Amino acid sequence: MNTTVISIGHKRSRGSETRNAIAEGEVIWPVSDLPDQKQTGQWLNETIAGKPYEGIALSLWTHHPNFRLATEKLAGFITPRWPAANGEPLLGVAVERAARAAEEAIDRAQSFEGRVVGVYLYGLASIVEDVAKLSIRGIDRDGASRGWEYFSVPLLQWARGHGIEQLLVRQIPGSPASVLLHGLRNSLIAHIASATDAGCLAKYAPHG
Template sequence: MNSVSNIGTVARQDRLLAQGGAAVWAINALAPKTPNAWLNEIIRNKPYESIALSIWTHQPNLRVATEKLGAYLTPLWPAPDGQSLWSEAIEKAVTKVDLAVQRGESYHGRVVGIYLFWLASCVRDVARISVHGYNKHGERIIWKYFSQPLSVWVKANGIDHIEAVLVDEDPAEEVTAGLRTHLVASITDPVDAGYLEMYAPRG
């Protein structure tokens, strides 16, 4: 871990590896300048933009879940082969729902279940990275996955800079399963979580 650099909005795990396994994330990049700014920007001009907007119009609960995930990951969290893990999760969720609707599976529980299933599919790549910060006393504080939005965690702990570090090994299946359960509980309500468990396994 010899070098630490700002990876900006184009954030890739392979780039983290090439740069020594760590990156500094700017504190002022952890929250959008205005409400909804991130989500509006991340889907703008994407092939699935109109589909996403249609889904969220009919299911505003799914937009809320998506925004909550964005508050945890920010656009900075790196995917293995893309610009933003959050962006990839949104694309998977939207396109999988669209395919289900085309198959005639447009009933409420199925749509919610599929969407949340694929939105939560990001957990393995989330677990590949550990985020920690340092407060004014130089104390190192580790962010617990999906415990608080990163911007809230930074303010609550008086952190003045944070680092994202690739972990040495892929997460175990039980770790991924636990994180997935924690994520779902953090971004949605019990009713929608129930739809996820009931309708999504075929997703």
């Protein structure tokens, strides 16, 4: 498991540890408030319920179970709590972009399997810029500060594995570097898609 570990000195009680470690501009996400990672299917159903793209997403997931699997894996990394720029759950933004892109490809008679798979994954991966605008760390069971590396391991799994009770979240000023975004897209796709589906993205929809 790849994490960045930074010592913050002597060990204190867990409560005072987190309070004293909060940096300016950081907000707390209690780990206990995050939905259970085993409920990713339920997360998706609740995220799209009543949305204009609900029917499109459900139809795509019925005909392409690999789409739903990839989306559930994405949900495990960011949870439904990760905010988009407009304040909505970022997970919903990802689903809408992916579903709309696949629908557009079908409407344009580009419905062959590779193209639809590619644009769907491209839509999911389009949210990496929003992800890169937040940094997340936590105080582990040994009193050390650990930073979550984007898409290295699902967020909740990472926190619980290190005994982290509160996530310290900070917004990163400015725009993420293009080389970082390129790397994050590749990393995300490698973690949520099969090699064949990732190949469809690279061959049929490298630019959407």
